[in-house]
Amino acid sequence: MSSPVTADLQEAVIVIAREAGAAIMQVYANAFEVERKSDASPLTAADMAAHHAIVDGLQRLTPDWPVLSEEAADIPWETRRHWSRYWLVDPLDGTREFVKRNGEFTVNIALIDCGVPVFGVVLAPVDGALWHGVVGQQAYRRDGEIDVELRTRAPATGTLRVAASRSHRDPRTDALLARIGDAETIGLGSSLKFCRIAEGSLDVYPRFGPTSEWDTAAAQCVLEAAGGAVLAPDGRAFRYNRRETLLNGDFIALGDTQLPWKSWL
16 A cells, blocks of 8 residues: 655654644744643643644645644544544644744644654754654655754763653653663754754653654654654553544653663653
């Protein structure tokens, strides 16, 4: 069966991501209010502006494919369980970083096919850097209109560069870092951590505790297309829309899959 991810589709989604990024930056440039959702996570006008830009764009592009966005995630499992192909979107990943105005937030758009993330776009609105990848093909970083192919650092030798969340550090992460031993820790927000591993500037990103499926799917595509992996503690690849919950379990993202990561967990 032919891939649903054509070159035209890729470019159209990149345009949509950039439109969402522009909407985010309009809010970012001025004072904005911060609301709280039911789980106490922050919500701003930028989240909703990006949500509408992406959902409207994707529905025009592929009207037969559903869209699941963080900002409209109340779709019943009885409906979702029948989806074979759909878009999974985080309009503004790293809202906490957006509120802090540190620039470490992204737009995430992924195409899921039979539970597998097959195409992802990640945009950093502040500097315009954009990562995109098709699993089984290639990953790229695009600055302006220039694409640079990405490969992870493998074999990863010497001091390992380990990504840690800016907002979600916990004791289990600290214990894992101690077991790695020779490691340099780099704090970074949102899905940028996966993208830096895809570029080869980071090696490992362990995550304990809940994330949502829209937090990881797009950047997982980029990382896997660059030669890396996102794995559950039992070694299984991350898959999507397999359960009623939209929460992920623990995972580790790797640039070099031959690292002794099981001994660190």
